[in-house]
Amino acid sequence: MPSEPSNPDDALLTPREVAALVGVTVTTVSRWARAEILKASALTPGGQRRYRRADVLTFRDNRPNMGPEHQQLERDAVRLYEQGWSIRQVATRFGYNYGSMRRLLLRNTSLRK
DSSP, X not given: OOOOOSSGGGOEEOXXXXXXXXXXXXXXXXXXXXXXXXXXXXXXXXXXXXXXXXXXXXXXXXXXXXXHHHHHHHHHHHHHHHTTOOHHHHHHHHTOOHHHHHHHHHHHSOOOO
């Protein structure tokens, strides 16, 4: 049985763990891997991709869409949602699809029932 790495940043993550850490779907992680936006650190004998935790954290913290403009968009979307706009209305206002806006809001605020 493989031993756990002594440094948590050396841990290898599955695509599902990467998706949860970055706040996207597993499909998005797979798309990034195919486009070589996010590089896998290792392949299992069965061909499954694994990602080094430190690389994923660096990627997450330096994503191009997390610049000041995107951060302002997130703040504005949350503000409108908290003022009573529906997720669909906020998504339409910013040109997002419903699912993407819902995930953005989930990362930044509590959703209404």
